[in-house]
Amino acid sequence: MPIIATCACGRSWSGNNQAHCRMCHEPSSTVKTYNAHRPGPRKRDGAPTCGKPADITRTKRDGTVVPVLRVVQYADGPTWVSYTEDNRFEEPES
Secondary structure (H helix, E strand, O other): OOOOEEEOOOOOOEEOEEEEEEOOOOOEHHHHHHHHHHHOOOOOOOOOOOOOOOHHHEOOOOOEEEOEEEEEEEEEEEEEEEEEEEEOOOOOOE
16 A cells, blocks of 8 residues: 655655655655755754755756756656656766
């Protein structure tokens, strides 16, 4: 029987590895993807905030800046996934 989880925002999902941020309510396909969005700017009291998943990038060896996360449609709704979760979408490094 699948694990069903819900959030006060109305989102529900199933799966052991999926994550859902209770601060910004962005769903992630894995805990690693969830952790990628957490290092946003700190609040004045030092509390962490969420970065915008669409703004998370990495710089390739040739200096090209590429996104780290993308949105895909899951049965539970749109979910942020890493480009490296499915290497069909990863561009080769130069």
